[in-house]
Amino acid sequence: MRAADTASADPGPLAPITWAVVGDHDQRVVVVDLDADAGERRRVSLAPGEFADHVVQRELASAPRWVWDDTARRYPPLLAAGVRAARSHDLRLSHRILACSADIAAPGALRAAAEWEGGPSPAVAVAAATLFDLAAPTDTTGDIAATLAEFRRQRGALSTARAGSGLHLLAAAESAGALLAAEMHAAGLPWDQARHDAVLEAELGARPPSGARPSQLELLAQRLREQLDDPTLNPDSAVRLLRALHRRGIAVESTSRWELERVEHEVVPTLLEYKRLARLWSANGWAWSDEWVSAGRFRPVYIPAGVVTGRWASAGGGALQIPRGLRSAVRADPGWCLVVADVAQLEPRVLCGMSRDAALAEASRGRDLYEGIVADGAVATRYDAKLAMLGAMYGATTGESGRLMPRLRRTYPRAMAMVDAAARRGEDGAPVSTSWGRTTPDAGATWRATQARASEADASTADILRAKRASRDRGRFTRNFIVQGTAAEWALAWLADLRTRLTAFPEAATAAAASGPVFARRPHIAFFLHDEVIVHCPREHAEEVAEAVRDAAAAAGRLLFGDFPVDFPLDVRIAESAQKD
DNA sequence: AAGGGACGCGCG
DNA sequence: AAAGCGCGCGTCCCTT
Numbered sequence: 001m002r003a004a005d006t007a008s009a010d011p012g013p014l015a016p017i018t019w020a021v022v023g024d025h026d027q028r029v030v031v032v033d034l035d036a037d038a039g040e041r042r043r044v045s046l047a048p049g050e051f052a053d054h055v056v057q058r059e060l061a062s063a064p065r066w067v068w069d070d071t072a073r074r075y076p077p078l079l080a081a082g083v084r085a086a087r088s089h090d091l092r093l094s095h096r097i098l099a100c101s102a103d104i105a106a107p108g109a110l111r112a113a114a115e116w117e118g119g120p121s122p123a124v125a126v127a128a129a130t131l132f133d134l135a136a137p138t139d140t141t142g143d144i145a146a147t148l149a150e151f152r153r154q155r156g157a158l159s160t161a162r163a164g165s166g167l168h169l170l171a172a173a174e175s176a177g178a179l180l181a182a183e184m185h186a187a188g189l190p191w192d193q194a195r196h197d198a199v200l201e202a203e204l205g206a207r208p209p210s211g212a213r214p215s216q217l218e219l220l221a222q223r224l225r226e227q228l229d230d231p232t233l234n235p236d237s238a239v240r241l242l243r244a245l246h247r248r249g250i251a252v253e254s255t256s257r258w259e260l261e262r263v264e265h266e267v268v269p270t271l272l273e274y275k276r277l278a279r280l281w282s283a284n285g286w287a288w289s290d291e292w293v294s295a296g297r298f299r300p301v302y303i304p305a306g307v308v309t310g311r312w313a314s315a316g317g318g319a320l321q322i323p324r325g326l327r328s329a330v331r332a333d334p335g336w337c338l339v340v341a342d343v344a345q346l347e348p349r350v351l352c353g354m355s356r357d358a359a360l361a362e363a364s365r366g367r368d369l370y371e372g373i374v375a376d377g378a379v380a381t382r383y384d385a386k387l388a389m390l391g392a393m394y395g396a397t398t399g400e401s402g403r404l405m406p407r408l409r410r411t412y413p414r415a416m417a418m419v420d421a422a423a424r425r426g427e428d429g430a431p432v433s434t435s436w437g438r439t440t441p442d443a444g445a446t447w448r449a450t451q452a453r454a455s456e457a458d459a460s461t462a463d464i465l466r467a468k469r470a471s472r473d474r475g476r477f478t479r480n481f482i483v484q485g486t487a488a489e490w491a492l493a494w495l496a497d498l499r500t501r502l503t504a505f506p507e508a509a510t511a512a513a514a515s516g517p518v519f520a521r522r523p524h525i526a527f528f529l530h531d532e533v534i535v536h537c538p539r540e541h542a543e544e545v546a547e548a549v550r551d552a553a554a555a556a557g558r559l560l561f562g563d564f565p566v567d568f569p570l571d572v573r574i575a576e577s578a579q580k581d
Numbered sequence: 582a583a584g585g586g587a588c589g590c591g592c593g
Numbered sequence: 594a595a596a597g598c599g600c601g602c603g604t605c606c607c608t609t
Contacts, residue, residue: 237605238588256589258595279590282603307599311593318601321591346593387595394597401597480598484593530593530599 019089020064021151022051022074023144029054030144033064038155052081065089067151069141070118071178079186082518086503090175091150092118092141093305097174098157103167103437105160109153115141116150166436169559170489173436174305176496180525181302181312183499187520188297189527190338190536192331192577196289199326204277207286214281220274227267235274283318284326292317296333302528309481310438310488311530320529330527330534330578336508337539339523341549341572342532343494345369348389349568350487353561354435357415361566378411379404392419393483395476419479426478427471434485435560443474486560490568491531493556498533499525501548508538527578534578542574 018041019034029051033042046054055078058064065087068074078085095116099107110116118141140146154171161167200207205215213221225233228244235241238255245252248267252259257275260268292298298317306313314320322330332338343349348369352360363372373385384400388408391401392415409416422432426440429448433439447470453459454467507521523537523545537545553568573580 234605236603239605254588262594275590279603283591309599311599313600315601318591318603320593321601323591391597394599396597399595399597401595476597477599484599487593532593 018062018064019067019151020058021144021148022066022068023147024142025144032144032148034067034151038152052078052083055083055085059084059086063087067091067147069147069150071175071182073142075179075182076186079182079517079519084183084519085179086500087172088175088179089151089171090178091147091154092116093174093178094154094171095150096305097170097438098154098167100431100439100441101161101167101437102431102433102439103162103165104157105162107157110157113150113153115146161437166489166560169493170436170438173489173492173496174310176499177304177312177492180495180499180528181304183517183519184302184525184528185299186517187524187526187536188299189534190331190333190336191289191293191296191298192329193289193293193296195331195577196293196326196329197286199329200280200285204281204285210287214277214285217274217277217281220270220277223270224267224274227270235271236278241271280323280325283321284323288317298330307488308441309485310434310492311484312488312528324580328577328579332536332576335539336536337542337574337576338526338578339535339537339542339545339549339572339574340532340578341535341546341553341570343553344569344571345389346490346531346568347393347483347487349566350490350560351393351415351419351483353557353564353566354482354486355415355418356561356564357412357418358565360412360415361564363412365565365567366569373408373411376411378407392416393480395423395472395479397472419483422482423475423479426481427475429471429474432478432482434482434489436486436489438485438489440478440481447474487531490556490560491528493559494552495525495528495533497555497559498535498549498552501552502535502545505537505541505544508541546572546574 019038021032021034023030023032025045027048029046029048031044031046031054032040035041044054055066063086066074066085067089068091070092071088071090075085075088095110095113096118098104099110099117101107104110141150158168158171197207204217208214212218221233221235224235225231228248230244230247233240233244241255242252245255245267248265250263250265250267252263255271257272260271292300298319300317300319301315302319303313303315305311312320330338345364345368348360349364351357352364359376363369363376365372368382370382370385370389373379373389374382379385379388384404387401388404390396391405392408396402396405425432429443429451431440431442450467450470454464456463502523502525505522520536523535523541525533526536527534533549535545535549549572550570553570557566557568
């Protein structure tokens with residue numbers, strides 16, 4: 001029974017959704033069913049070993065929404081037991097959203113329950129506690145009474161949300177993301193170790209004994225020592241490298257690539273190549289795969305909302321930084337394939353939707369958004385359009401980007417007014433919010449003290465300059481926050497919808513990784529990076545999966561922006577590997 | 582010896 | 594050609 005794949009038991013839209021609150025009491029797991037008004041209907045007490053079976057039964061019966069303190073703590077053991085949950089409400093993640101949201105009129109009770117604020121990566125803390133055999137975290141938030149109390153506080157806070165607030169959608173999407181994060185970790189990203197090794201050998205030479213530089217890297221280091229006439233140079237030391245460059249009359253202020261690229265000297269190509277290979281070796285070399293890849297899977301730890309804007313972060317293995325050159329190692333299992341999809345120009349389209357800028361929507365519909373901006377005559381080239389748009393969203397003030405950005409104001413005043421207003425509010429120390437109501441953290445006491453100091457009678461020029469800079473820094477942050485944060489919401493909606501759609505697919509005849517989790521026998525999301533997903537699926541379902549990915553994107557757009565005509569075109573590829581041709 | 586900051590670079 | 598948002602992480606190097 002336990003091994004049953006619960007996902008196949010979709011109860012359909014008519015089944016009542018109930019809240020099933022999960023918490024601990026006296027070494028047992030307590031599940032309390034609540035009705036729509038959060039009134040208690042039923043309470044069961046289970047031995048810890050019985051919980052997974054309980055979840056299976058309930059999923060088959062009616063797929064309740066599991067309310068628990070922390071998905072990263074409750075869900076992995078279920079997945080390990082072969083049990084999947086359809087819906088959840090993650091109290092920690094939701095608390096962090098609701099307690100500081102500008103959309104909540106009465107956040108007082110939530111803010112008082114500070115023990116729920118938690119860190120950004122409880123999963124990591126729990127893993128570390130297990131690793132060092134320490135007692136469970138000292139907080140009591142997992143206790144059933146505390147869990148019920150927090151759930152009721154959150155329901156109470158949500159009932160004070162402003163009319164039309166998207167916070168309930170955000171809480172649901174955030175929680176679905178937390179389920180998915182645990183599932184993706186369990187499933188892993190299919191990784192072809194042999195191909196990775198082949199890339200490393202081709203670039204660096206044979207794997208060296210531990211501690212030694214690979215041959216190709218040592219060759220380049222030696223050439224650098226000759227070209228810079230510095231026989232003991234360690235090119236890994238920026239300080240010594242800079243001194244050596246200066247001795248040869250190369251006037252650079254740093255050893256960073258963008259500055260070196262502007263210098264005409266024989267040492268530059270050698271140095272750039274050394275840096276490229278050194279990076280590959282230290283970030284994604286043999287030591288990396290020893291640590292992070294096993295049994296053909298790369299298993300990063302995803303941290304939902306690890307970024308203030310709501311974007312995900314990751315811990316370990318640099319999951320969000322896999323270099324493009326190594327994507328050839330991301331390779332489907334035999335008989336399976338990858339559906340690799342990314343959204344074209346997600347953030348500008350999100351800005352278009354949230355500002356309801358009809359001109360920008362018209363420019364971007366059904367085509368490359370930047371080409372559309374060129375066609376509108378705002379700027380001359382696609383490259384300029386991209387630069388100007390990035391400048392608008394990041395707050396560029398100088399350079400080409402800063403020069404081009406004002407042109408967009410004339411052509412797309414609504415969209416530009418939205419980011420400009422967010423910047424002004426940030427400069428004043430005021431909060432801003434995403435479409436669904438995620439709100440910036442407070443600017444902080446130090447920031448306000450800096451501003452206050454500048455307006456005192458005896459403020460120095462330095463005080464005033466410092467305050468201005470801090471104010472503009474904050475403005476650029478809030479300007480970008482509303483766009484990056486709403487884009488993260490779009491991505492969550494996309495993921496949550498896709499995750500559900502994929503449960504409708506049948507199990508594969510040929511299992512991917514027979515030892516993997518049960519849900520990995522059907523198409524499943526194997527990777528997510530801000531505006532890109534990779535689905536691992538049996539080849540015979542690739543086309544249908546690609547369609548599901550597109551349908552989910554369209555549904556996400558409607559969920560956030562209703563019938564406003566902004567579209568989210570995807571670049572979808574069906575392939576053996578994640579490498580772009 | 583451990584920890585933290587600076588640097589540099591990978592990703593969106 | 595480059596500076597303007599959000600990250601993680603490896604290395605060096607200095608402090609404690």
